[in-house]
Amino acid sequence: MRETQNLSEAQYAAIGVVRDLGEINRLLSTIGGDGVDEDVVHKEYEWNTVKGYMFRSEDVLNLANALGLVEVSDGRVSLTPFGSSMWRLNKTGAYELVEEQKRRLRGWIFYSLSLTSVKVDEILLAFKFNDNSKRYEYSIQDYGELPGRRELHFFLDSLEVIRRNGSGIVFVDPRFNNHIATKIRRSRQITDEGIQATKETIELSRHAEKLAFDYEQQRLISAGRKDLAVRVEIVADYDPTVGYDILSYEGRDSAVEPPDRFVEVKCTKSAIVKFFISGTELKVARKYRNQYWIYHLRNIKQKCKIDDCNLKEIQDPAIAILDHTRFEINAKHLHVHSLRKGEPKKEEKDIHDAKSPTGELKHDETAALNSGDAGGEKGGSRDTD
Numbered sequence: 001m002r003e004t005q006n007l008s009e010a011q012y013a014a015i016g017v018v019r020d021l022g023e024i025n026r027l028l029s030t031i032g033g034d035g036v037d038e039d040v041v042h043k044e045y046e047w048n049t050v051k052g053y054m055f056r057s058e059d060v061l062n063l064a065n066a067l068g069l070v071e072v073s074d075g076r077v078s079l080t081p082f083g084s085s086m087w088r089l090n091k092t093g094a095y096e097l098v099e100e101q102k103r104r105l106r107g108w109i110f111y112s113l114s115l116t117s118v119k120v121d122e123i124l125l126a127f128k129f130n131d132n133s134k135r136y137e138y139s140i141q142d143y144g145e146l147p148g149r150r151e152l153h154f155f156l157d158s159l160e161v162i163r164r165n166g167s168g169i170v171f172v173d174p175r176f177n178n179h180i181a182t183k184i185r186r187s188r189q190i191t192d193e194g195i196q197a198t199k200e201t202i203e204l205s206r207h208a209e210k211l212a213f214d215y216e217q218q219r220l221i222s223a224g225r226k227d228l229a230v231r232v233e234i235v236a237d238y239d240p241t242v243g244y245d246i247l248s249y250e251g252r253d254s255a256v257e258p259p260d261r262f263v264e265v266k267c268t269k270s271a272i273v274k275f276f277i278s279g280t281e282l283k284v285a286r287k288y289r290n291q292y293w294i295y296h297l298r299n300i301k302q303k304c305k306i307d308d309c310n311l312k313e314i315q316d317p318a319i320a321i322l323d324h325t326r327f328e329i330n331a332k333h334l335h336v337h338s339l340r341k342g343e344p345k346k347e348e349k350d351i352h353d354a355k356s357p358t359g360e361l362k363h364d365e366t367a368a369l370n371s372g373d374a375g376g377e378k379g380g381s382r383d384t385d
Helices: 008-015 022-031 036-043 057-066 081-088 101-110 115-124 150-158 172-187 199-222 279-291
Strands: 072-075 076-079 128-130 137-141 160-162 169-172 246-248 261-267 274-278 292-300 309-314 327-330 367-372 382-384
Touching: 008 057, 008 150, 022 057, 022 076, 022 367, 036 057, 036 076, 057 072, 076 081, 081 101, 101 115, 101 274, 115 150, 137 172, 137 327, 150 160, 150 199, 169 172, 199 246, 199 261, 261 274, 261 279, 274 279, 274 292, 279 292, 292 382
Parallel strands: 261 292, 309 382
Antiparallel strands: 072 076, 128 137, 137 169, 160 169, 246 261, 274 367, 292 309, 327 367
């Protein structure tokens, strides 16, 4: 069930058949934090039912795989980082998805770099904003059937993302207007590097996040805090707008709540430290200061391990990048606003507070950064600033 250029027909069938998303919790509970043999999952679904529904284990596994929740390898089923975070949210062992699980799953659908999200984009980007109803709509009478696979239509309906009014109008629940607006804006933009993101760059980014996630877990285990290691999350899986990719902990003296390390992951295929930092990332870095880190992975390749890369850790990058002996900043424009003495700082507008739902982003300027490091160390080396 490996992700390919297209969702498999088995995955589409599973999305269409398993309409009760409570089966996700049932599967996650069966697998647990340590994973299980695939036979254990098949036996759980052989005769047992919940609410009278008989679902095949193969379908539930295919659904969970399409949603980035599980991995199957050599007869073992294990939870992905996203699957682990979803499992932990179900603190009472409920069958139905709890509200926070639904929110995370919607975020994953809206913002993850997964193939499922790409296919959902083909549907959601067809909606147009209706200024009278203040919602995104699609008229079947005017444009024909809604684009995309019908199985995904059912899935979006199960998540309460899209609805129908009975008169041929399909609309996005207005609660998610900002998410659709952000998605439309981004579809019109190119990447910071000035080129469209390719399948390769997306996969490398995801791989870099997974390597950084594994590194954080191992760092905390080595510090004697396995209880914190299991709580590390790849936030970018469900919300890439927060200004960091990984939510973690500083170390031995950290409390369980709240997390106190925020990691933004950057990567390059070359040995040079070069990355882009957005206005949102800079704003969050200023907020958290020493708790905010950039992890830059050089010499990254698909399927490589952390020891094959050069990892550079930059603490408090909001200040560190201003050191001209270490970094060079290349940006067409830097917007500077002077605060008068005694004047309260004006908060930057949130990304969703643009003048119109699909208006230009005003504050999210991006700066390109080059480090003075030659990057000629041996593979697996680590720099900490």
